[in-house]
Amino acid sequence: MSGSAPQLSQEMYHRIYRLIKRDVEPALIATALKLPLETVLSIVSRYTVKKSKDANSKAESAGRQEEQIALEFYMYSKSRYAIYDVTGRLTQETGDILNQELAKILESPWKAAALKLTEVNELDECAATSLEKFAQDFAAKGKYAALLDPSPGIEPAIASYHLDNRIPIFGTERAFEENAFKIEASQKTN
Numbered sequence: 001m002s003g004s005a006p007q008l009s010q011e012m013y014h015r016i017y018r019l020i021k022r023d024v025e026p027a028l029i030a031t032a033l034k035l036p037l038e039t040v041l042s043i044v045s046r047y048t049v050k051k052s053k054d055a056n057s058k059a060e061s062a063g064r065q066e067e068q069i070a071l072e073f074y075m076y077s078k079s080r081y082a083i084y085d086v087t088g089r090l091t092q093e094t095g096d097i098l099n100q101e102l103a104k105i106l107e108s109p110w111k112a113a114a115l116k117l118t119e120v121n122e123l124d125e126c127a128a129t130s131l132e133k134f135a136q137d138f139a140a141k142g143k144y145a146a147l148l149d150p151s152p153g154i155e156p157a158i159a160s161y162h163l164d165n166r167i168p169i170f171g172t173e174r175a176f177e178e179n180a181f182k183i184e185a186s187q188k189t190n
Contacts, residue, residue: 008039011085014074015119016043018087070094073101081112081180083148083173087119090127090154098127102134106141112180113138114148114173123154128161135167144180146170 008016012033019029020043030040071088084105090098105113115131117123131147138145146168150158158164170176 008035011074011076013043016040018072018119020044071097077110078177081114081177082108082110083114083116085116085119089122090117090120090131091122091124092126095126095130098130102130105145106134106137110143112144112146112177114146114170114176114180116148116173117150117154118148120151121153123157123161125161128157128163131163132166144168146176146180148173148176 012035015033016029016035019032024032026040026044027037029035029044030037033040071086071090071094074085074087076083076085082105084101088094135145147158147163148170149172150169158169163169168176168179170179
């Protein structure tokens with residue numbers, strides 16, 4: 001296996017690069033993403049070489065951009081629903097970004113949407129209130145919203161703000177899909 005790195009999806013590269021930007025050690029990245037350490041080290045070395053080449057011309061703008069990106073949303077459309085992969089902190093400081101993204105989801109054509117919180121490392125009361133309001137507004141439009149696979153770091157906050165009683169939470173995408181469309185089918189029969 002000399003020199004042949006496993007093929008990674010674009011989403012996996014995005015995850016690795018986001019963790020590299022946060023100065024997470026390669027061994028921790030490999031463990032968290034269940035990848036061989038050699039693969040992660042190879043990507044880290046490519047990133048650091050590219051970064052050092054661009055350092056002179058982009059140092060100031062990269063620093064400002066890194067400070068601004070405290071919350072990211074990536075949308076993955078499926079055949080009947082959408083998954084919004086959320087990365088970063090859900091706090092009062094990122095509340096404007098969160099509310100803008102939730103407003104876009106409210107206006108989307110999807111009958112079901114899940115906010116994947118696997119890479120969210122902080123959740124405060126302000127963000128919990130925004131998530132709850134979003135779920136209520138989405139349901140008022142006859143649509144189904146849920147939280148998907150919250151990180152262990154925010155599970156205590158979810159429990160303390162009682163989101164688990166107000167918004168459906170699923171560990172897997174399959175469970176979300178089955179419940180979202182089971183409810184839709186039962187609404188059609190009534």
